[in-house]
Amino acid sequence: MRKLRRRYVLFRLHREGPAIDVHQLSAAIRKNFLSLFGEVSVADSRLFIGMYNDDEDTGILQCNAESLDKLLASAALITAIGNTQVSFEPKRASGTLKGLQR
Amino acid sequence: MPLDLNVRVPKFDKLTDFTRMAARIGLTGFAVPLPMSNPITKTNDGIVLMTRIDLAGRGAESIKRQLPRIRQRTSVIAVPLSDIEASNWAAEDSRVDLLTIAEPSKEYTIRESTAKLAGQNGIALEVPIAPLLRTSGLDRSRILKVYRESVATAIDSGMAVVLSSFASEPILMRAPSAMWHIGILLGMDKRKSKECVYQVPDQILSRSERKVKSQSFTPGIEVVREDS
Numbered sequence: 001m002r003k004l005r006r007r008y009v010l011f012r013l014h015r016e017g018p019a020i021d022v023h024q025l026s027a028a029i030r031k032n033f034l035s036l037f038g039e040v041s042v043a044d045s046r047l048f049i050g051m052y053n054d055d056e057d058t059g060i061l062q063c064n065a066e067s068l069d070k071l072l073a074s075a076a077l078i079t080a081i082g083n084t085q086v087s088f089e090p091k092r093a094s095g096t097l098k099g100l101q102r
Numbered sequence: 103m104p105l106d107l108n109v110r111v112p113k114f115d116k117l118t119d120f121t122r123m124a125a126r127i128g129l130t131g132f133a134v135p136l137p138m139s140n141p142i143t144k145t146n147d148g149i150v151l152m153t154r155i156d157l158a159g160r161g162a163e164s165i166k167r168q169l170p171r172i173r174q175r176t177s178v179i180a181v182p183l184s185d186i187e188a189s190n191w192a193a194e195d196s197r198v199d200l201l202t203i204a205e206p207s208k209e210y211t212i213r214e215s216t217a218k219l220a221g222q223n224g225i226a227l228e229v230p231i232a233p234l235l236r237t238s239g240l241d242r243s244r245i246l247k248v249y250r251e252s253v254a255t256a257i258d259s260g261m262a263v264v265l266s267s268f269a270s271e272p273i274l275m276r277a278p279s280a281m282w283h284i285g286i287l288l289g290m291d292k293r294k295s296k297e298c299v300y301q302v303p304d305q306i307l308s309r310s311e312r313k314v315k316s317q318s319f320t321p322g323i324e325v326v327r328e329d330s
Binding site: 014015035070072073075077079085087089091 | 277280
């Protein structure tokens, strides 16, 4: 089996309204990704939000390198999660966690 | 310099909220449909504010009448894509900066002939992102169809493309890095999509700065005599 290349993305979630947790965020991205690209793409994406600081609204998501651009496009189109209006901003992407923190 | 050429600030007293958001998400400036004393100004936060007018009217004649009065007072002039005659006329007039897909739900796409004319005159196709944020499912797929077809026609015809937010609230503004990812949804490759966000709006601003100067003339016009 071909080894999957991973990408790590540092992001910031601008919001108006109550704080949201990592599960809500990850579900919202998956839902939008599913709507835009379908079930197979969601399955292949291997999306996982490893770190999310809801005080600073920043986090790191990881995914399959081939799904990266589509995934970030899906996240950019999210306008609200629950009662919170949001604007997703990808900050930086890297192939390693270390590279991202540098 | 990432600029958003279409932010729908409703009133002057809301301007600070939009400026603050622009600074937070990394925009260097944006265009607003509000009357201001100067077509291009800079706020204390270093954000460039430009005036914008969307020329709407019944046909080309109405638009032609409005244009001479506003060119030197406005930094971004946009004409919505609707009527073929008006669109073709606007595509030939280099005083116009943008042809906007204003009503994607009505399925107006840009024609190849219009895109070629616009490309020759340095007029860009503007794709507002807000309709994609407001919709989902089938409605969004209809809008995506119109956008993807228009973007493909524009690129094939040598017309530049600009992505703008059309945000009516600060939270609906999108960071430049988010915008170019949305560009990928519209069928562009990474390089082209980044160009639409980082370079084309900046080029429009520089051209506008020249146009609003009173010494500026449309290409083809020559000063044959000056009265002293």
